[in-house]
Amino acid sequence: MSGAATLDRVTEVTVSSVVLPLPTGVSDAKVLTGRQQPMTEVAVLFAEITAESGLTGLGLGYSKRAGGPGQFAHARELCPVLLGADPSDIAKIWDRLMWAGASVGRGGLAVQAIAAFDIALWDLKAKRAGLPLAKLLGAHRDSVRCYNTTGGFLHLSIEEVLDRAAESLARGIGGVKLKVGHPDSAIDLARVTAVREKLGDRVPLMVDANQQWDRATARRMCRALDPFGLAWIEEPLDAFDFDGHARLVSTFDTPIATGEMLTSAAEHARLIGAGGADIVQPDAPRIGGITQFLKEMALADSENIALAPHFAMEVHVHLAAAYPRESWVEHFEWFDPLFDERMTIADGRMHLSARPGLGVSLSDRARAWTVAEYTARA
Known part of the structure; x- marks a missing residue:
């Protein structure tokens, strides 16, 4: 009634x-x-x-x-x-x-x-x-650090990766993520070395193994990658190996990021409870929307964990802006053709628009x- x-x-x-x-x-x-x-x-x-x-x-x-x-x-x-x-x-x-x-x-x-x-x-x-969604939720900032992923996929040659990294930085994007997890780990290390040398030590650089390492390989690769000063190593293990991720968190200096493949707030609670992430990467469309994402944010904040939402930047820029701790948002231009509006990027950050709601239309x-x-x- x-x-x-x-x-x-x-x-x-x-x-x-x-x-x-x-x-x-x-x-x-x-x-x-x-x-x-x-x-x-x-x-x-x-x-x-x-x-x-x-x-x-x-x-x-x-x-x-x-x-x-x-x-x-x-x-x-x-x-x-x-x-x-x-x-x-x-x-x-x-x-x-x-x-x-x-x-x-x-x-x-x-x-x-x-x-x-x-x-x-x-x-x-x-x-x-x-109001913009972030303002309705209660924004802590009007812009969020952003990094690009689409220029670092493994089907691209190292020359293409370097060119696209330079293009991203020239557009005002703040960091670059590389895909790793190649069956030949020497190829991974060569690609990371080339990008780090090209960009220098001050540009935030992340790597993402997409769950393709077993525990022994993950330990070996995390040890090899520690000297590169990475912002994080993403999904080194199967998404549901919470204990394995926790061991990496407690062993290595480079932050461990994971969580994008989890599909409920309850699964994220298990990950955080196990100490399995320095940085959690929830995806609002995957876990049931913003209502569930807000539960994840509250839990992560209570455990002093950083936040870097996965994909769907049109939604996640608002949620990252409303998180109490400085966050990251992932820049993917794939959805650009679906909307009449574009995200504003400058000085390494993605900026909130003044448009109400999400600020996008089909x-x-x-x-x-x-x-x-x-x-x-x-």
Whole structure:
């Protein structure tokens, strides 16, 4: 039942599945170890939630390989659950959506479908307030340190990596991340050496093994990489090897970062409880949206852990700006064609815009790449 405090109602919900083509096949260590094929596209799930007020919130989820059609199918099933709800009651709605599909679990694809709705509700709430999302949450800063990942993939030659690193810095991006985890560790070390020599010691440099090392290899590589003064070593082990990550944290000087592959706040609580990360890397679309991400932020802050959200910079710049500790946000230009707006980058940082909500709107190209769509109306 609703009372006088009900200020608005959801009248329409649209979900759409967009297939975003990548300019070239992308390879990280998982491809070189034979576990995956090069990535050629990203499936993006969009949710648009319109209320009686006339405002519409935009949210998103994604799958970099299999799973996109499944996310869309589950989101389509959940659309009617939102109709008639007060969009301000975001945590209540999250629980209703989760219980509607509880038999398929509280993590993974099930909550990734919910994430698109949750992010759209937060976008809508910030728009109603006339504030950027970070300001609605309570920003600690108006810009966040940013680093580029797309120029460091393993399918690129070292010459291409060096060129793209220089281009990133010239654009105002503050740091560079390299993919490692090559079956021949000598190749990894040669690439890191070349980039460090080219950029110098003052440019923040990160590496990412994408979970492809076993414990012995991770120890050996962390020891070899310690002298490079890296900002962090990312996903040296399987994402769920919390104890193995904790041993690396306690042994080596270089910070250990992980968490992007976890799909619930509960899994992140296990990682943090085990002492498995110096830097946590939650992904709002993967863990169920902003409502769950805020739980992660509170827990990480209470344990004095740094934050560097994974991917989806259009969402994460707001969340990183609202984290009490200085954070990082990952620059990926892949989503640029999907939105009419661009992120502002200068002096090594990604800057918040004055636009309300997330500050982005879907482009005509995103509409053209839509392969499935469903609308529910009250």
